[in-house]
Amino acid sequence: MDINESISVGAVFSEGKVRPAWFIWRGRKYAVTEVTYTWESSEGMARLRHFSAVSGANVYALAYNTDDCAWEIRGVEQDWRG
């Protein structure tokens, strides 16, 4: 499911890297248990860092805009295993 919503994120910045630890989306807090993949893209001059973040049984696509220090949730893959 594609989403484009601003979110609040608690993140750890360490050794030049950033890693989301939790995020609040639609009033609910989600703990990130694993970041499985990261990648980068650009929108104009803004650099975006993307994270595939596991929380519970779902995988969330989070994006951090290094230009304005804003976080977005871009999508969620829900566990279909039931």
Place this chain on the structure above:
Amino acid sequence: MARVILHIDMNAFFASVEQVANPMLRGKPIAVIGAKYRTVITTASYEARAYGVKTGMTVPEGRKLCPKLLLVVGDNRKYTSANARMLDVFSRYTPLVEVFSIDEAFLDVTGSVKLFGSGADIARLIKADIKSEIGITCSVGVAPNKLMAKLASDMQKPDGLVVIEPDDIPKVMEGLPVNELCGIGPGLTASLSAIGIKTCGELGRACASVLRTRFGIIGERLKLMGMGADESPVTPSEEEGEAKSVGHSMTLGRDTSDRDELAMHMLQLSEMVGRRMRRNHYIGSVVTLTIRYSDFRTFSQSMRFKKPVNDGLDIYLLATEIFRHIRLMMKVRLVGVSVSGLNCGPMQVSLFEEDRKKAAATGAMDEINDRYGEFTVTWGTLISRYRHKGVIAPAWRPDGSRRVDY
């Protein structure tokens, strides 16, 4: 001294990246597709390949072979970013890296052997780095030239490492079907078969003059290929020649014969082509419009400008002029716009004020779109443009005029 060339091929690249990103996909048969409403498979995971699912199949064909096939809409930004990380790994071992496609590269490590060990040692180091940093596997071929390195990497998949030593080449080539070689497609295979050549061994022993008569200037090169010889250098992208054309195409969300809708897609493509030309300081004199019908029949028509341009609107107007003369036979699946007859250099400053104003407006739009992203300022017609993710073209390169941002 024999060269040491590596060919590195990521295994089921797009599918592997998706499986790393999403743990729910790991170990499952998945197919990466270009768009939600399009049905052609761009890459299948090895689990899906075990059922016979292949690149280019439609989803119904794939599902027939593998009913549990999971579909993933590809995200090109993930793959181009992974490509950048791959190149970062390669650059630790040699500056001589030639990107062959988004998931393949040639490395000349001849000068690195004293630092890192043999070609096989370097291949193992690179495989380990790729696995630990990107999480995916690759197959590596090590050989004295690009032709044999590519052949070697194809011999063991996934996660392979095959070394072809110079002395092994005659034995490897003797019974090898000619179509196993990179660059010999079905047409050439059939033509060679017609003169009794089916294996590389036979090709290598063939009379050069016969091959030259039959195939022209590539005849002698074919003989060398049959012998496993290839002197072509590993060429880093910054040393590649100038582009011959700049183009974009898009497979539409649904087939259509609505001419207004097709014209809107042409405007979007023309703007993309113009942007890329201006970024790389090209001007061009020939516009080519490509149409693919729903039955995959494809044709192109070209028209020449009176003077070279690189403005999206100028390109669009000529593309629509070509389109005006085309009577559509059925619904259209794909549209492409490209500009050739390229020259590198500044545009001649127009004597007419209207042209200068137009150029200034285009420059201002470019500055805004450079700052805030593509299509931040664009034609009102394109507000409802098709936001397709596109498919990464084989000619894609990480930098230069062939780089496309997704």
